[in-house]
Amino acid sequence: MRVLKGALAAVVSLVVVLAPAHAVEEDGYQLWLRYRPLANAGQAQQAAKAIVYPDKATPTIQAAIDELRRGLQGYTGKAPATGTQVSAGAIVLAKAGQLPQGFAADALADLGREGYLLKSATVQGKRVTVIAANEDIGLLYGAFGLLRALGTGKQLAALDERSTPKLQLRVLNHWDNLDRTVERGYSGQSIWNWWELPAIRERQYVDYARANASLGINGTVLNNVNSKAEILTAPWIAKVAALADVLRPYGIRVYLSARWSTPLELNETKTADPLAPEVAAWWRAKADEIYRAIPDFGGFLVKANSEGQPGPQDYHRTHADGANMLAAALAPHKGIVMWRAFVYAAEKPDDRAKQAYDEFKPLDGKFAPNVLVQVKNGAIDFQPREPFHPLFGAMPGTPLMMEFQITKEYLGFAMHMAYLGPLFEEVLKADTMQRPGGLTVAQVLEGEDHGPGEHGQRPTGMAGVANIGSSRTWSGSHFDQANWYAYGRFAWDPRGSARAFADEWAMQTFSRDRQAVTRIVDMMMRSREAVVDYMTPLGLHHLMDTGHHHGPGPWVDNLGRPDWNPTYYHKADKGGIGFDRTATGSNALAQYAPDVARRWADPRTTPEELLLWFHHLPWDYAMPSGRTLWAELVARYDRGVAEAEGLRMRWQQLKPAIDERRFDEVAQRLDQQVSEAQWWRDASVAYFQSVSGLPLPPGTRAPARTLEQYKAIKFPYAAGHH
Structure with a gap:
């Protein structure tokens, strides 16, 4: 504790000289597309x-031109002209067949449909950017790549960048309900105003499309x-078709979550058995109807036989039976099925972490070519930390897509600073060891564990449960925007860097002052580990209170089935403590x-951050630090609180560099985070002390309240709880 207090004192004592605050306060609506004036605005303007675009602009090309004009006017103070003739200092947009002289005919050969090239070049004797x-x-x-380059300090004259997405499907999953509530959403109502659609199409839909296109996100599941x-x-x-019309120019396809029993519930079939001819015929007709209204409809996302949802297992059929029936209905239209692997059976399990693997591994190779199995990053449920899901690398005959949660259901909602880039990177870099030389989760997603398949290139993808809502900040808080940003950048490149993406985001969102950006990024990179420490240290998991998932509840043991407790x-x-x-x-x-199992089977070779995920150990187990497990657990809780306090102190140091409104709004949330970190620590320590019967380690502060007082805290109307 003396070391921690000393570290905090060092933070307070830092003398930071930062750029002056922005004169105009901001509310966060512009996200990372703020386009504030550049220091070298005159040079950039030249x-x-x-x-320049040499042909008639399509809606998508026009969107690109409009964004360039908007961005360059913001960066330089002057909107550029538009035309079809190359001139000095022009930005030239060119497709294959339109490349300026000097570019090889095959210069774009490896970029595919969505990739791009940015290059400073001389065309017709004039210096331009292509x-x-x-x-x-x-x-x-x-x-968008060019505007991001400018916004992060790059010079147009030095541009030479090739970029192509590593995954085909880069999708947001909105857990938005038809009444505009959002399950596990902490950012206000759904942005989809279903009541007013299809007649009224709000401007926010276009801004949503712009923000997603800037990251390369190309799909959205609306419900x-x-x-x-x-x-x-x-x-x-018809309402969905109206949204599809708005999003289409930005390369975003719409998808729908489909309820398995829809034809039965609408009284249009007598069953929902996937092998019943009338059910298959209904879904074929429904797919035809949807594609008549939305020719580029993406397909269906399905949650089946999980948490009470209906599914093919209700009729003694498999997940493959169900997915393949829907896939057959969509195949003539080139649609896909994203079939979620988040399942747990109605009977009481011996370990819920095993169930997705047990149900899906035997079905490897049995899914239709246009089916992707959508697997959460871990086997439980979006916890602050989980080991990678064992299905990754274990189903080489089936395309798997990642499901991350951007909204922070278990990480303090939109109130706690918890940059999820390190979580995403940790999972994507994890080595499944499913082949000699290693096989990372990122490589699995990119399809390196299998060939192209009998029907050609197999689909690849990543999904993120959106944290977007009607909040003026879009994400409930300013720093939660970074999680949307990082998700999009990782979906484009699963082998990317959380720190690099944080740096990009901070420069475009808050400041280009390098000292300020460095301090902001340092806060972001520390934040998720702080949350892990004060909520679920050493591999603990699922300790939140009932239903709303806000706050600690390690004592909860009275719910309807064991794996809810x-x-x-x-x-x-x-x-002792931990799950064996x-x-x-x-x-x-x-x-x-x-090789993974062998390493993690021994607590001495299990990473400390996963120790209690895999092992039940005595309270006096000797940790590498020299402490007992009990003392180490308390120390981790204390470290988490100290880190939360450190985040708050670091933010105070940044006050000169941030506009007043955003500074104050972030500061309030950091105050709340410190308070709730202390609550998590005290309640958890009080409970585990009551179970272990051990005294607190010497020098450790006692919880502020009694255990019974912590147990009495309730939140019947918590946000996002449905």
């Missing part, structure tokens, strides 16, 4: 005097995975590759 791509959408992504049958009726299809997961008793997933326990480790 290099971007005009925007944005080149094979398709319209590549030019739009290239336009909650806990879907309602009505979304597939004609009036709602935190006590099921930590298994703390007089003898080795051969002496649930043997969930057997689902991992042998």
